Amino acid sequence: MTSETSINVMQRHLLTIEKLRNRVRQMLKCVINLHIEFLVLESNVNTMMDDVKSFNEELLEVQRLDALISALRDYSGPTICHEWPYPLIFKGTIDDADIAQILNGRKKVDKSNNNNINERNINCEVRCKSATNSSTNHQLSDEVT
Structure with missing residues (x-):
C-alpha cells in the first residue's frame, strides 16, 4: 500500500x-x-514628440512672422528707398511682390555688342495710401533711366 500511495x-x-x-x-x-x-508605445511616443517639436518650430516661425507683419503695419516712420539692381517688371501692391519676385528671377539681363552688361537704374518709390480701415497699401513703381 505504501508503494501505491x-x-x-x-x-x-x-x-x-x-x-x-x-x-x-x-507568464x-x-x-x-x-x-x-x-x-x-515608446516608438509612438518618440514619433509624437518629433511631430510636436516640428509643430512648435512652425508655431514659433508663424508667431515671429505675425509680429513682423504687425510691426510693419504699425510703422509710420520714413521709408528708405534704394536702387534695385534688377529691373522690376511688375507694378502692384506688396501682396503681389511674390509674383514680381518670381517674374524678376525669370527675366534675362540684356547684353550689349561688346558683352558688357547694360546698367539700369531703378528708382523704387513707395507710396502709402491710407484706407478707411487704417491699413496701409503699398505700391511699387519702376523707372528705367
Missing part, C-alpha cells in the same frame, strides 16, 4: 510541477508580449 503522491507532484511549468510559460509569454507593447 507513494506513487499517487509522486503523480500528484508531477502533475503539480507540470501545471506550474505551464503557468510559468504563460513568460505575457511578459514578452508586454515588453513588445512597451517598445511599440
